[in-house]
Amino acid sequence: MVCSAYGQEEMCTHYGVMGLADELALAGVPTLRFDYLGACNSDDGDVCLRGFVEDTVRAVECLRQHCGPLPVVLAGVRLGAMVALSSSGRVAGVAGVVLMAPVLSGRTYMREVRAAAAVSRLASLDPPPQAGSGEVLNTNGFHWSAMLQDEVSTADLTHLTALHAPLLVLPSPQDRQSPKVAEKWAATGAPVSVVPFAEYGTWMQDPTLHSNPVQAFAAIRNWLKELPAVEEKELHGTLPGSTRTLRGEGFMEEPVRFGPDQSLFGILCLPADGKAAEVAALLLHEGSSYTIGNGRAYVKLARTLARQGIASLRIDLSATGDSPARNTRHPHYDLERIPESVAALDLLQQRGFPVAVAFGQCAGAYTAYQVVLADERIVGGVITNIQKFTWHYGDDIAVSFRDNKRSLKGYWRAMRSKGEWKRVLRGDADMSGIVRVLLKRGFMQVTHQVKSLLPPAPDSEMAIVHAQMRRLAQRGVQLHLLFSDDDPGLSEMWMQFGRKARRLKNFAPIRMTLVKHADHHFNGSDARERFYELASVWMKEAVASRAASIVVR
Template identity: 35%
Template sequence: MTGSALAPRMPVAFAETVGLLDLAGGDVGVVICEPWGYEAQCARRALRVLSDRLSALGCPVLRYDQPGSGDALAAGADIDGLAPFEVALAAACETLLRGTRATRVVLVGLGLGAALCLRHAVSHPQTVSGLVLLAPPAKGRVWLRELQARAVMIGEVTGSAPAPGPGEALRIAGLPMSKALADELRALDLTAPDGLPACPVLALAREGRAAEGALCEALAAATGGEAGIMSGYDELMTDPTGSLVPEADFARVLSWVQRLLPRADAAPAGDGAATPPAARLAGPSFTETLCLFGPQETLVGVWCAPSRPDPQALPVILLNAGGNPRAGWARGGVELARSLAVSGVPSFRFDIADIGDSRPLPGGPQVVHYHAGLPAQLSAAIDLCQAMGGGDRVVVTGNCGGAYLALNGALADTRIAHVVAVNLQRFLWDPRDDVAEVLRFGHSSASEYGRKLFDLGKWKRVLAGKSDPLGILRSLAVRAWRQGERRLAPWLFGLAPFSRLYHQVHANLAALALRGVAIVLVFSEGDPGLAQLDTFFGDGWKRLAAYPNVEIAMIPDADHNLTPDAARLALREQVIGAAMAEAAREAAGAQPAA
């Protein structure tokens, strides 16, 4: 669903968090309560898709960030119990009822969000008319053990072992959980509730979880609802970039919710709605505003204004890395934006189309990463920065695919004065490559795949149809062929495809050098993207000398995603330096870049 088929949206703020309200006109609204932490990162895009489909039924829908997650005000480690989550859910229901025609609410919860929805429905029987529980954790202690095991697995994949800080029970993908919250979750037992909801329940358990399945069956039997299996859970939670929408599960949710709706036609979108104030959150050194922008207000971002702005600082635009929502891996985007504000630097972080909260553009591609239309979205973000008073020159930073957009966006928009590209994997996209395949296999080396050939668990996935061995072999064969082509590229004078791409990369860098665009290429030590420097600049990167505007910076002891705190601190210093670079040059008597 794209464009005019979608209900208009309104940013909202409440209970120290933010959300998006889909303004369909029905009198039964839906509040979507996301899971905790890493699961919320993986599910963000899918829950936006579900929200759009529910609003197409005529339901106003509110999705919001859990406390300590996404763009919420609090840090994750500061959430010391379930009370902030319960307050946020109650405020979300109130915001939905106050801001739309809705008089009743259906709650949809995933993971920990399902547990919160069940508890809220029991304590608020007057307003909750239906309950959808997706993968509800039957017992908190079991759920925590699963979370800890997954944290270790993600650490092995990324090369950054989970390292909880003081007062933290665990970290998963850099996201902390406090010991106090873990203690309360450990005591959570949905199989022995204080009461039962007074509304019908659709409850879908994860496959192979007996206790979860028994809970769902019991709730459905007690409320005249339905129970079943959430077959798409594993594919939904693979990782933020590889996450797949659980189509069959969502189809069941939509069908079930539709049966709860009155027969009468829905009122026009926004009819009877009260207009809430601007969606702003204020911290000690910043004020953040959730914004819609771009064609048909498809794109979503957060303008972070410092309380004491430095008039010489350039605003910074933060880009998505892969499928990670704008809050960033390990919430690094939020952390960076608010740290910049302490230094007086404004920033804007946003989701490109069909990532996170941003809807797909009409006629947009199925796979948005590395698409040729992305620079236009970056330009729209720069337009918003100007409208917010940020001036007409900006710094752009991003990791991986975001680094690619930052560098190539600077070619398309002369307002970009400085680029901080982190762990860049491609200077230019080779049109012969399949984007989806590269995203699946691009960061694994041939030796890593060789080790997987002797991994019993990987073979079980192959035999179960959950892995694609032919795709892996095809990817390795293409890599071997291209590796030879890359070695010869400088001497083929454009006669081979990669040779033409090689010369275009150097033409692009020359154009940026002529414009005086400063470029910092930041790499984690050992990152696969470093091979690009060997390919385009030769042994010892000697050909970089032709581009005095390009600087290389290395971050030690860091993974591709910059999970460790020290790695993100090192990046922060680079970005602050870029934002203040022109002021430093002027102070030294140099002229700013043309």
């Protein structure tokens, strides 16, 4: 039983946890992953630590319905490790507990969470509240309720004396507390093993660049082999009592498999009564997230649209989320992944939705844009903070990350943020990289300003992008290019379409919209709500346009 982390840490480790579960299953160990209530793809509800423990106990019951009354090992990542250890005393027959980079002192952990929020780029939009204020804490779009903050802050497992099963502790290199606590537990005679989690740093980072902790997972498998053996049994079918449909307020959702060898994962969200417009939304996540979207944005958007009578399909491209890897290249800037999105359109068409509007943000915006170009079943697009209209095959995504800094306007705003100055003083800001990128951008903008006085050269990047836009305009695609007003992607827009994208008017009905005081991922509370409002309006326009075209025909 795997208890996940929470918030951005869950986002970073989600794909790895799926890999761990797959490895254990191949080794003959049935493994269940689940989402806490109010988190990830589960139903909406109060998010609290007590609820996480209750969910874990119920998940164990579900697993045993399938596997029988066998011993169970509880494994947890970060805050999920606290959940796993807290749940072990409430579950009978626990054979062991695995703690991966565990949170043992909730007070220390919440202090770190708030400190990170205070120096983040989001701090100027959603300043982190004081501890005990009763206000919501926003970390990268994930909201920590006052209840969750208070419960975690008061949780302390460092003084735990009654251990209910053998423990495997994998402390991160920066964690000095867990090894000492494990040593104290071992001194009481408890069976405790400690294996350094050397790969933690390469796992707990943006999923676009991270790698799974191969050595740590091998250590877990080897430790499990040392536990007392149990009788093997053959398992069949799905979990008894489980359902493929999640029904919530005004919506119902079904997990789906599609694409080559049914290897791609998605969630189809429909209105509660099953009656939806012919136009569906295809939600393509950014490179740093999966089906839920950054800060669970796509979950809320999908359910909001469902309540308005509009269906949606949010998917994981291969090598992200719950879709296994089919190649090792970055999923969003790889043209070989475009057919995966087309396969999603095939699924929508099979389910009664002949046309769709493609949504994408950041790297996902590039994928969405390419799908709009590739398939005429796409009648609209919401392309948010796209960074590149063209991608040269073989380009290194890491280099793009290095060169993708803020806009000049963004830096002027950052200068008014105490958190940003703290980052500079602590040495966390890449000052040399910032200077390098600003100089590079300045040179490129001057060059493009000069070139803009002349017609674009044939086969130039500008000529290619203009030809693409002309095709979309001729098709009547309602393409919305949405940007936060200080996003670095605006430099790409100015380069392709002139200052303030003045040449975009030549490609109607394609439009650009700027949202003030929005971060790159629209994680700020006000910006996120504005995104939902615009998405709803544009989807309703697409539905109305579709209905009008049917009447005309």
